[in-house]
Amino acid sequence: MTVEAPTAPALSYGRLVPVTVHFDDLDALGMLHNARYPLMVERAWTDLWSGHGVRFDGDWAAAGDACNVVKELRISYDAPVTRPGDYAVHLWLERLGTTGLTYGFRFCSADGAVTYGQGTRVLVRLDPATLRPAPWSEAFRAVGRELLRPAG
Template identity: 45%
Template sequence: MQELPAKVGRTRPVQVHFDDLDPLGMVHNSRYALFVERAITAFWQEEGWSMDPDRSRYRDTHLVVREFLIRYEAPIQGTAGVDVWFRISRLGRTSVVYEFQVRSEEGRRVHAHGHRVQIRVDPEALTPLAFSDELRETARGLMEDPAR
């Protein structure tokens, strides 16, 4: 089982709803990716990112997921809250790798863990495009022990 990491990265609460459950009353496997997406997106929105280029603090508004790997360790039973911990393990010129864990609210149990690779693309050519300096500066905060 995956160990809990040091105080690097961020943790965001995510609510499990009835429609996230499968017929056995466990969170359906497809929902874990959604929980991770919601947590990471919430972080970036709090930092001023928006899908709308006119509203975004960053020029980096066209991002695509290249890879998403999840390893399931223990089922989540019923509707409750879970925490999603994430950090950036690699920040390249055009891509970023997030590591994540879906944990119990108390943080004592890791239900799933994995990584997600995201690429910035040119909106017209759909080819890789370098991240802006502004986004890179904010992203570095997910690579080290946060002061906040």
């Protein structure tokens, strides 16, 4: 049985971030291990925001908008990744709230044309002293608005 990965429309929103699948990311059957998909998405998300000056070096008090936690993760696996190499993660925001956001993602071919897995992740920004929800900075929100998926 051959599984055909669904093709995606041309990228009209969000960002396509390159990622690399290494040989040791594959499971015993030679497919990208299911736990590696969220890891690849996290690496792409980190790369995207690092390019905008949002970094985390282990200091929660200095982390600013990087002081956030995952509230929810949903993912579906559409087709197996069966070899190491260059791929990409398509990232966008579905919702940008005061203290939380929902971003969408697709794990895809390097050109974004073939989708292997997709999902959403909900993040909540925290105050480092209280660990309670805190508002995103205006600088973060400005970049976030550029990533919003168009309605409809």
